[in-house]
Amino acid sequence: MDRRGGSQEPPRTKAVEAAKLVERITGNAWATDAIGNFIYLTPAALASLKASLESLNSPPDNNSSGWRRIIHPEDYDAAAEAWRRCLKTGEHYSVEHRMPRANGVYGQVRSSGQPTYDADGAIAGWYGTFIDIDAPPRTLEVELRERERQLQQLIDSVPALIWSTMADGTPTYVNKPFTEVTGATLEDITAPDRSASLGVVHPEDRAAAREAFLRSVASGTPYIQRYRQHRADGNYHWTETRAHPSRDEAGLIVEWYGVSSDIDDLIATQDALRESEQQLQQLVETLPALIYCALPDGKPIYRSKRLREYLGLNLEETDGLGKTRLEGTLDAVIHPDDLVEVKRRYAHSLATGEPYLLRHRLRRFDGVYRWVETRASAMRNGDGEIVQWNGICLDIEDQVIAREELSRAQENLTRSSQAASLAELSASIAHEVNQPLSAVMNYSSACQRWLTAGPPNIERALKALDRLVQSANSAADVVSRIRALFKQSTDKRDSAELGTVVRQARDLLAEEAGRRRITMNIEGESGLRLVPFDRVQIQQVLVNLMRNGMDAMASVSSERVLDIRAFRAGDMVRIEVKDRGRGIQFPDKIFEPFFTTKDDGMGMGLAISRSIIESHGGQLWAEKNEPLGAILVFTLPLDVAKMP
Amino acid sequence: MNKPLVAIVDDDPTVLASLVELLESAEFRTRSFHSGDALLAYGLEGVEVLISDIGMPGADGFELRDLVRQADPQLPVFLITGRHEIADQDRARGIDGFLRKPFDGHALVAAVRKALSDRES
Structure with a gap:
């Protein structure tokens, strides 16, 4: 049938000529006579319909032939109605209807046609074409719609603010989170001139953001910008926005896709960190x-x-x-x-x-x-x-200097106190020497007088001379004792027995004690052997302590007793001189040079005594005597090897 | 003629004895004391001149001088000391008859004689 229909030569009418012209453009065409009978249909179309021109022109009420073969039954009535109206009025025909394809599946076509006229202006025939306007099959469409829906859902549920613009920056889309978070719709971010309004950007950051965005749009380079972005609650959050261009096959930018991430916490943390760093830095620097x-x-x-x-x-x-x-x-x-x-x-x-x-x-x-x-x-x-x-x-320069100064000061102090004690010692020496020297001069004057008297008194002169020699010797003793004190030498030391030295000291003071109505009691262990010591110096200490004790009792009315005891205490011998005077008011000071409670004392006796005892390896100190008075105590090392 | 009586006070027995010897050799009578208290206890009866050490236990030379001057304001008093620091003190300045040890015995004798003759005249 196809071949038959296709091989039939169509009449040479204007409509057929026009149809063939259309056929060249659209690929298919048809032509009818003035009353609507097909006189031509593109052979390929006839083949595809498996129909002949005759079958198409059969009466329309036949369900299995005619137009019903090329029009979906549901669309048939509307199309036939439109066709009949066009045949009657001559207006252009244009109807959409479903039409069976070669595979039997209906496709959507637009069928359009127009009349041709004869020389008198009457309709001579019709020509037209079917234009395939078919949408994809319904199943594919549904699938695509589903995919689009899923994509939309995805975009809307991503916790990111997503938007797009056209190539020139005109906003085209914002996702749901964008509107929820920023409170701004697509309209809100679109300026009246269709450009991006950047209305969600903090006013202070907006100019910079706009400049960067326009630069990216102009150059096609990705956009990245940090700014404060508006939030639905009215606050602003630090946001980082990135956008990339989407290009077509030719490389032309079609759209911009952007995403904004909330980095407020990050910025806050960075700020806190920076602040903490600055504080630390400041701490270190200050x-x-x-x-x-x-x-x-x-x-x-x-x-x-x-x-x-x-x-x-x-x-x-x-x-x-x-x-x-x-x-x-x-x-x-x-x-x-x-x-x-x-x-x-x-x-x-x-x-x-x-x-x-x-x-x-x-x-x-x-x-x-x-x-x-x-x-x-x-x-x-x-x-x-x-x-x-x-x-x-x-x-530490200042401390070092201060310490050096301190030690210099201490050194100076030591030197000056040494100098002072030497000066003091000189005065003491002068006094010690002056006493016998003064006696020497008195005796010498007296001696001269006895000799020059008339008649000369030889007996008294000799006696004065004898005493003069004694006094001179005692002056010489003082000098040598003092020299020994300075030498602190050990060559004068011998192993005398302590008891002897104590008794000698007592004998020296016996007359004075008697005169001052003082009783002296001596008590000591026998056989105390000291390591070699300077007997003159130790005797001087003893005499000094005993005299002090006597002086202490000068103004007391009670019994005046001076007790001197010597006994062993471990490896030392302990010698005590006890008085019953008024006691010592400043026990810590009495050994200091220059400290004295006596009007004529220079405060050197105890100081010198202590240095003598210490140079012998002993100690000298004061204690309280009971019920009254003071005890001056000193120790000296025993020669243990020689002790029984 | 009666020899003048000189009272001598010194706590150092050696010095005291030497002064006694000196004044006796110059034909004075002497009476020696080991302290000012001892002198005061004995009394000043017949004493025409006083020679005293300054540094002594109990009443010192200065106190002794003040005390005897209350009894006899004209009594010549000679104070002697071995301590030059004491001699330099304010209370020692401007006092006649002040001597530092050691001194020339002849000078002391001359001074005592002059004081006695001044007092008589």
């Missing part, structure tokens, strides 16, 4: 100390402002001298006399990880070396590896 940090190998990497100002050196200034930075720094700032030790100790700490502590001189910016104390310790990571050395340097 601490009244010189602070530095170094790498595990000792290379300096940080100096606090104070240290920089102190040294007048920046980190890099000692670089490039053919040495390491550490070496260059040390050579530049450490006093040459301390350099070797500093380097040795520093190297030791770096090698062992042990803390570093050293006092040395450090060169200040003005070239002055000042004493500092430097301490450094290693900072370790979780694995115990040294990651950094942190050091602190304290200027």
Whole structure:
């Protein structure tokens, strides 16, 4: 049938000519006579319909032939109605209807046609074409719609603010979270001129964001910008927005896709961190100390402002001298006399990880070396590896100077007190010597007088002369005793028995004691042998203590008794001189040079006595006597080997 | 003619004895005391001149001088000391008859004689 229909030669009418013209353009065409009978249909179309022109022109009420073969039954009535109206009025025909394809499946076509006219203006025929306007099959469409829905859902449920614009930046889309979070719809972010309004950007950040976005749009480079973005509750949150262009096959930008991420917490954390870092930095910079940090190998990497100002050196200034930075720094700032030790100790700490502590001189910016104390310790990571050395340097110049001054002052004090005690001693010597010397002069005058009297009194002259010699000897004794005191020599020491020395002292004072109505009691163990001692000096001490005891009782009305006891106490002998006077008011001071309670005393007796006893390896001190008075006690070492 | 009586006070027995010897050799009578208290206890009866050490236990030379001057304002008093610091003190300045040990015995005798003759005239 196809071939038959196709091989039939169509009549040469205007309509057929027009149809063939259309056929060349659209691929198919038809022509009818004035009353609507097909006189031509593109052969390929006839083949595809498995129909002939005759069958198409059969009466329309036949269900199995005619138009019903090319029009879906549901569309048939509308199409036939439209066709009948066009045949009657001559208006253009244009109807959409479903039409069976070669595979039997209906497709949507637009069938359109128009009349041709004869020379009298009457309708001579019709021509037209079917234009395939078919949408994809319904199942594919549903699938696509489903996919689109899922994509939409995905975009709307992603916790990110997503938007798109056209190539020129005109906003085209915002996802649901965008509107929920920012409170802004697509309209809200679109300016009246269709450009991006950036209405959600904080006014202070907007100009910069706009500039960056326009730059990206103009250059086609990705857009990234941080700014504060409006929130539905009225606040602004720090946001990072990125956008990339989407390009077609030719590489032309079709759209921009953007996403905004809330980085407010991140920024807040960064701010807090920065603030904390700044505070720490400020702390380090304002601490009244010189602070530095170094790498595990000792290379300096940080100096606090104070240290920089102190040294007048920046980190890099000692670089490039053919040495390491550490070496260059040390050579530049450490006093040459301390350099070797500093380097040795520093190297030791770096090698062992042990803390570093050293006092040395450090060169200040003005070239002055000042004493500092430097301490450094290693900072370790979780694995115990040294990651950094942190050091602190304290200027101790003032303390060092102060200490030096103090020790100088102490030295001066010692010297001057020595000088003072020497002066005092000179006065004592003068007094000690003056007494016998004065007697010598008196006796010599007397002697002269006895001899020059008329008649000369030889007997009295000789007696005066004898006493003169005694006094002169006693003056000589004083001088030699004093000389011995200064020499502090041991060559005068012998192994005399202590008891003898005590008895001699008592004998020396016996007359005086009797005169002052003082009873002296001597009590002592026998056979106390001391290590060799200077008997003159010890006797001098004893006499001094005994005289003091007597003086202490000069103004008391009760019984005046002076007890002298000597007995063994361990490896020492203990000698006590007890009086019953008024006691000692300043027991701590009485041994100090110049301290005296006597009008004519110079306060040297006890001081000298103590130095004598101590030079013998003993001690001298005062105690309280009961019920009244004082005890002056001294000890001397016993010669234990010779003791029974 | 009666020899003038000189009272001598010194707590150092050697010095005291030497003064007694000196004044006796110059034909004075002497009466010696080991302390000012002893002198006061004995009394000043017949004493025409007083020679005293300054530094002594009990009443010292200065106190003794003040006390005897209350009884006899014209009594010549000679004070002697071995301590030059005491001699330099304010209370020792401008006083006649002040001597530092050691002194020339003849000078003391001459001074005592002059004081006695001044008093008589």
